[in-house]
Amino acid sequence: SNGLHLDIRFCGSVDAIRALNEGRCTLAGFHTQKNPSRTSHTAKAYRDLLQPGLHKIIGFATRRQGLMTAPGNPKQLTHLADLVRTQARVVNRSLGTGTRVLFEELLSQAGLSVHDLNTLPDEEPSHTALAEAIASGRCDAGLGIESAARARGLGFIPLVQEQFHLVCLKSALDTSATLALRQLLQTQVWMQVLNSLPGYQAQDSGQVQSLSEQLPWWTFKRPKTTG
Numbered sequence: 185s186n187g188l189h190l191d192i193r194f195c196g197s198v199d200a201i202r203a204l205n206e207g208r209c210t211l212a213g214f215h216t217q218k219n220p221s222r223t224s225h226t227a228k229a230y231r232d233l234l235q236p237g238l239h240k241i242i243g244f245a246t247r248r249q250g251l252m253t254a255p256g257n258p259k260q261l262t263h264l265a266d267l268v269r270t271q272a273r274v275v276n277r278s279l280g281t282g283t284r285v286l287f288e289e290l291l292s293q294a295g296l297s298v299h300d301l302n303t304l305p306d307e308e309p310s311h312t313a314l315a316e317a318i319a320s321g322r323c324d325a326g327l328g329i330e331s332a333a334r335a336r337g338l339g340f341i342p343l344v345q346e347q348f349h350l351v352c353l354k355s356a357l358d359t360s361a362t363l364a365l366r367q368l369l370q371t372q373v374w375m376q377v378l379n380s381l382p383g384y385q386a387q388d389s390g391q392v393q394s395l396s397e398q399l400p401w402w403t404f405k406r407p408k409t410t411g
Contacts, residue, residue, distance in 0.1 A: 190365075194310065196281030201233045201351060210356050211365070213244065215282045215348045217289065222401040225289040229282075234402060240357045241398055242350040242366060243388025245378055249286060249346055252318055252328040253339035259324055261341055264294045271302040272324035275317050278307045287327045290343060312336075330383030347387070349398065357392070366390040 195203070197214035204212040220226035251261055259270045267274055276298070277284040291297060304323055308314040311332035317323050319336045333340035356362050368374055369390030378386045395402050 196278060196284070196309070198229055198233070198282065198285065199280040201230065202280075204351065204353070205233065210362065211242075211350050211352045213348060213350055215247070215286070215346045216399070217286070217344060217346055219398075219400055220289075224401075225285050225292065227399075227401040229285045230399070231401060234351065234399070236395060236402060238354060239351050240354050241393045241395060242352065242369075243391045243393050244350050244369065245348045245389065246345050246385045246387045247348055248330045248342045248383035249283065249327060249344050250330065250333075250340055250342040251325050252315055252333040253325050253341065254318060254321070255337055255339055257339035257341070261325060263341075263343070264290060264296055267302075267325060268296060268300045270324075273322075274301050274303050275314060275323040275326045276303055276307050277314065277327065278309045281309070283311070283327055283329075286344070286346065290327070331381050334382040342383075347398065349393070366392075 193203075193209065197212075200209070200212035201214055203209045214230065216226045216230075217224075251264075251267075253259065253261055259266070259272050261267065261270070261272065266272070276287065288298065291300075308317055308326070311328040312335075314326045314328050315332045315336040315338055318326060318338055327343075330340050330342065352362060367390065375386040375389060378384050378389070
């Protein structure tokens with residue numbers, strides 16, 4: 185044992201970074217499409233929460249997100265436009281979750297809006313809760329991760345491979361606890377465990393990443409000069 189003890193709380197990406205900034209945790213997880221643009225929903229969601237010089241990003245994994253459907257995909261959904269065509273009952277993820285941000289991003293990229301969908305009024309706080317809502321027949325589809333769909337025996341239509349990052353304050357990057365976690369994430373044993381999960385693939389696990397490469401919109405604002 186390396187003496188590493190983790191106290192884990194599960195919440196959405198946006199809420200996790202808020203907790204980090206408020207001193208309620210040491211590390212937060214968040215996920216984005218690869219190289220999100222400066223005008224993306226991702227940039228709008230995270231730009232005011234993450235600050236160059238204050239935060240550091242650590243690699244973790246890639247994972248597949250897509251449409252979770254009833255077993256056998258009875259509505260024959262293949263892409264987001266099919267949700268509009270079939271008016272399938274959709275349950276959205278809660279505000280404050282990275283998947284809610286991603287869903288709005290993917291809809292925008294497809295020229296669609298949430299208002300085009302047959303969206304039920306309730307929202308689900310987790311991938312597992314959404315999978316259960318579909319399995320129970322309360323709704324037909326929703327955006328979620330492959331591992332949650334497979335665990336519940338649901339259909340899954342992959343839509344995007346996303347980057348999953350960890351973020352900490354710069355001041356915590358080289359503390360003994362964070363260093364121990366970074367070292368653990370780089371071991372073959374951990375990578376084998378991660379790669380065994382449906383839809384997950386280790387990528388740069390435990391490595392400090394380039395902010396400009398991962399989040400191109402995350403740039404220093406140069407102070408205005410006078411004189």
